[in-house]
Amino acid sequence: MAVGAVLLTALLTLVGYLLVKWRKTMRYWQELGIPCEEPHLLMGSLKGVRTKRSFNDIWTSHYNKFRGTGPFAGFYWFQRPGVLVLEPSLVKQILIKDFNKFTDRGFFHNPDDDPLSGQLFLLDGHKWRSMRHKLSSTFTSGKMKYMFPTVIKVGHEFTDVMGKYVDKSPIVEVKELLARFTTDVIGTCAFGIECSSLKDPDAEFREMGRRSLTDQRLGPVGIGFVNSFPNLARRLHMKMTAEHIEKFFMRIVRETVAFREQNNIRRNDFMDQLIDLKNNPLMMSETGENVNLTIEEIAAQAFVFFAAGFETSSTTMGFALYELAQNQGIQNRVRTEIQEVSEKYKGELSYESVKELVYLDQVISETLRLYTVLPVLNRECLEDFVVPENPKYVIKKGMPIIIPAGAMHRDEKFYANPNTFDPENFSAERVKERDSVEWLPFGDGPRNCIGMRFGQMQTRIGLALLIKDFKFSVCEQTTIPMKYNKEMFLIASESGIYLKVERV
Structure with missing residues (x-):
């Protein structure tokens, strides 16, 4: 009985200690006098996410509520005190000037148990530096030029399919069609596989691409746990990738590489570059031994290239067409530019001619401002950091950092009439006047998006081929104003994007 009483007392003491520590953690910013919202005990500042609010709703509401109060506001990433950046000067410190103190994103990853989580986007520390160095040569302008004909080939197939849809009905749901186009492009370039999702909307690659963004291995409690206690989660061998997603992509990569x-086949695509890194490494380990990519590392990089590339580009193209449908004058100017450049190069788009589509680039940049597909940049502080000229504001080691790029893109302090679609925001003159960190769809600094060139290339090609041959306008089924998906981390429309499409 005495032993039982001792154990009960010890248990109650432990529970009491944990509750006190828990409460102290969730009062961190309040006690320091740093502006923040009262956190939810389990979800922190993410209360209501994916049910009542989207992730972007949360970043934006915090930004709009606290901007002007200081360099950052307090934020609770589940059970972890973190910061939500409010000023471009601090953004620049984190992404560029003091990058070495903020190299990591701080997302959960566990490559030993969950191989697809060993992707460049999630890796931290030395592993990230090593992988970034290895992959940097695969996204040069020279490599983009090699892949250009493949993207053009899929692009022509895309316009043929669009034409068949238009012949059946002038009202077309463009969101899914665009996702099938980018799925075929990236499936071909990343895996060397003819995905055929343009011809078959139920093609396996399209289905698995769709599910890779929605299917999750863990529920809300599990997700909260691995984000709050990532090191413990790794020791417990926890995984994030859904089992069927892992099996599919691992099988595809193993079969493709073999x-x-x-058969000694080369296609000058992304998979070729990864196979070269498997067989001909660019780096040496600290002991001087060769460091080859493993098949699991190849699969992880191919997976993130596919999952991130098809969704971000197709979403950007969808929102661009949505805005052009409402702004016929802008659409006509884009079409005229495309036709003039096409005629100059004898009716075909070439790698060189696409660079001359200056106004189309402005349209894409403005779309990325208004609809920043990845609306937040995440970092983790690697050592205590005192914000310059603000000694009260200290970012402690291990704290998650949120840079709300999408919210900043709609701040009238940086863009006049911020909710109006205006490609002139990206005229050469205005871009020169603007600090680079005031436009962050691809991030900035050493950890910016490595696939930026490829994403821009396929978006330019897809839009150029479409706008050259088709006119887009709104119809009764067009959702105005846009409604957004609450469940996705990325920006996405709640439903399809329906437009009236006519041949030019």
Whole structure:
């Protein structure tokens, strides 16, 4: 009985200690006098996410509520005190000037148990530096030029499919069609596989691409746990990737690599670059031994290239068409530019001619401002950091950092009439006047988006081929104003984007 009483007392003491520590953690910013909202005990500042509010709703509401109060506001990333950046000067410190103190994103990853989480986007520390160095040569302008004909080929197939839809009905749901186009492009460039999702909307690659963004291995409690206690979660061998997603992409990569190596096949695509890194490493380990990519590392990089590339580009193209449908004058100017450049190069778009589509680039940049597909940049502080000229504001080691790029893009302090679609925001003159960190769809600094060139290339090609041959306008089924998906981390429309489409 005495032993039982002792154990009960010890248990109650432990529970009491944890509750006190928990409450102290969730009062961190309040006690320091840093502006913040009262956190939810379990979800922190993410209360209501994916049910009542989207992630972007949360970043934006915090930004709008606290901007002007200081360099950052307090934020609770589940059970972890973090910061939500409010000023461009601090953004620049984090992304560029003091980058070495903020190299990590701080997302959960566990490559030993969850191989697809060993992707460049999630890796931290030395592993990230090593992988970034290895992959940097795969996204040069020269490599983009090699892949250009493949994207053009899929692009022509895309316009043929669009034409068939238009012949059946002038009202077309463009969001899904665009996702099928980018799925075929990236499936071909990343895996060397003819995905055929343009011809077959139920193609396996399209289905798995769709599910890779929605299917999750863990529920809300599990997600909260791995984000709050990532090191413990790794020790517990927890995984984030859904089992069927992991099996599919691991199988595809193993089969593709084996087939190319056995048959000595080269396609000058992303998979070729990864196979080269597997067989001909660019780096040495600290002991001087060769460091080759493993098949799991190849699969992880191919997976993130596919999952991130098809969704971000297709979403951007969808929102661009949505805005052009409402702004016929802008659409006509884009079409005229495309036709003039096309005629100059004998009716075909070439790698060189696409660079001359200056106004189309402005349209894409403005779309990315208004609809920033990845609306937040995440970092983790690696050592205590005192914000310059603000000694009260200290970012402690291990704290998650949120840079609400999408919210900043709609701040009238940086863009006049911020909710109006205006490609002139990206005229050469205005871009020169603007600090680079005031436009962040691809991030900035050493950890910016490595696939930026490829994403821009396929978006330019897809839009150029479409706008050259088709006119887009609104119809009764067009959702105005836009309604957004609450469940996705990325910006996405709640439903399809329906437009009236006519041949030019």
